[in-house]
Amino acid sequence: MPSLIHYGEGNTLRTGAQVENAGLVSHRGTFRWAKLDILRNNNRARRINGSLVTPRQAAEDLIGQVLLAAGGGGEELVVTLPVESYDTYVDWLQGAVLQSFRGTVRMLDEATACILGYDTHVREGQVYVVFDFGGGTLDVSLIKTRDLGAGETRPCEVLARAGEEIGGSLVDQWLLKELQQAQDLSDQDVADVGTALLHAIEDAKVRLSGDEARVEVTQFNDLTARLIGHDFTADGLRRTLETDRPELRGLSLYRLIARTLERALEGAQERYGIKKSEVRAVFMAGGSSLLLGVAGVLRNLFPDCPVHCEDPFEAIARGACRYAGEDINLALVHDYCLSSWDRERKDYVLVPVVPKGTRYPTEKATKALFVNAACEGATRLGLVVVERSAMLRPETLYEVDGGALKAVGTQRREDIALRELNPGDREFIHLDPPGTVGARRLVAGFGVDANKRLTLSLKDLEPGNRSYVQLSSGERLELPIKEVPFVAL
Known part of the structure; x- marks a missing residue:
């Protein structure tokens, strides 16, 4: 479900698709990036209906609503979290879950959960790549399995990681901009239609990433009595993803994905001597893994090993279920x-x-x-x-050529993050x-x-x-x- 929660009048709460269907995604009373706010230690309150609500409180209310909808029962709950979550985030998340769940709560990083979800393809002592590409983030982890003797468990060690704040929602915005320019729509025209148009564009993106060559998107504007219509094509979507963009540091989405994978590989080689040729398989998770051409980027980078994308939506959830009740030593x-x-x-x-x-x-x-x-x-x-x-990041080097800046190369920079x-x-x-x-x-x-x-x-x-x-x-x-x-x- 979408990570959305809306505070309405009279303390009424809407979550997930309820917020989208009501056209309240952009409303001031809606929180949509609470997880990122907490990870970045941003807990600035927002005044809603006369009360101050923080991103942390919104996330806790969302978790409570989800557990309530799920019945709130059971003896054990496995919660997955980003690979490099800080202690403060882990402690907060566990506490938030325990407010609504009285059983045992176990925490598992998403990279290991993905490996567990694809367990039939995993062997002991091998190196694998976990490619987790969702709506707003890309997380690449190099994993090595070990100690598989204890039943069917799959203990894992994270050798290296690289990530970017990119995802399917960014692609949706590019396609919306394409439609807006093609139909000569103002920002107000787009706002009048609301989230229904964005949903239709997202659906077109999914269908074009499947086996359809052309998808027509139409939406009626009740305020101007105008019918908005535009044809999206698979070739056009591919060109969109191949276009270099300033917000991606001058790279296309495909090139940035490849660069992120290369950074993770370089990190594993520098720290552990692990070579690219040692990777035995690539496992894809997250809905954006199905985006047109993404699997092809991975297959070009790893031509000698299989790239698995059988069920990216359920891999992490299935791995969390396998983890329940097992004794897995993590690193x-x-x-x-x-x-x-x-x-x-x-x-x-x-x-x-x-x-x-x-x-x-x-x-x-x-x-x-x-x-x-x-x-x-x-x-x-x-x-x-x-x-x-520590995370390795690329840094582009420039020189002045003819009065203009010209990129002359790239060097790797190790970013050190410290949190007390x-x-x-x-x-x-x-x-x-x-x-x-x-x-x-x-x-x-x-x-x-x-x-x-x-x-x-x-x-x-x-x-x-x-x-x-x-x-x-x-x-x-x-x-x-x-x-x-x-x-x-």
Whole structure:
């Protein structure tokens, strides 16, 4: 269903297709990008019917409505999420689900879910590409399977990932622009017709990506009494997807897809020595995988291995169902680092405490460190933990030629993304009695739980201490503590 929720008068809620059918997609009371807002840590409230509503609240209400429509029962629920979701997003998502679901909630990244959904084609110890192309995002992951001895499970390790914010909705807008120019329509003419025209264009795109060569789109404008009509063709759609566009950094959709795949391959080769020739199959997920010519781009790039696109709509859901009740060991795709003072550099540096590639859930602490007081008589100590992820991106090089800029090549740039887990309260450790400079006061251990969240175990070595940590909720936990999710601190 479309990720839409609309707040109407009298606190009435519409979700998914109900919002589209009512022509309320662009209404101020509609939230449509709540997931992206949360992933980007944007929770700016919007005033609707006299009340402030945040993207996070809208997403929680949407999840609640979906679970209510599904019956809300059952003993176990598997929730899929993007490969590189941060702890704050994972923790929020689990909490939002638990508001309406009282059973066991398990989290699974979408790349592994896709592999599980295509399980009959998967073999142990092999490298595969997961190509997830939806309405608004493209996510490419290189996966290696391992440890297939435990029943029918398919444990996976993410070797590399690349992504772009492109999808089928962008193509719909290009086709709408084509129709608007061909029929000499103003923006108001398009607004008058509403979402019905966009739906008709999306349907034409789907049919042209199938086996139809021409599709006529018609829509009557009640306000101007004008019949809007336009013929879309498969050849025209292919030209649209082959056209270089400024919003795609001067590339066509096909070329950007190929470039994104190449970035993921380069990342796997640089970090693990994995070559393109080692890829055994490509698995496609997401409705935009069926877009005209997309599978051909993948087959041209991987001519020596099969490209599977049998059922991209259900692959991830089917994999999540296979995951339910199974014990699958997964691996981190980012580092957890502790911000530590370097005396020689006289600056803070990031020290990995749980490195990328660590399999989770961890049975014991992956790393134990002493935590000491920095000044005499300290009563509060802090730990600053950062999630660090890296993604290779292309960067075009230009030179001035004849008074104009000319592209002369492309180099790869590694973008490092950092996100602190506890920016609200870094000093959550309360010492009683106070600390002494130079004394090894605390032992901290770090691990990762089944929901891919960093955990902290902490012990005060001072005999008879009354030390505690204070959670963000205000609750106090006396030391020692064991495997407490760090995002709760």
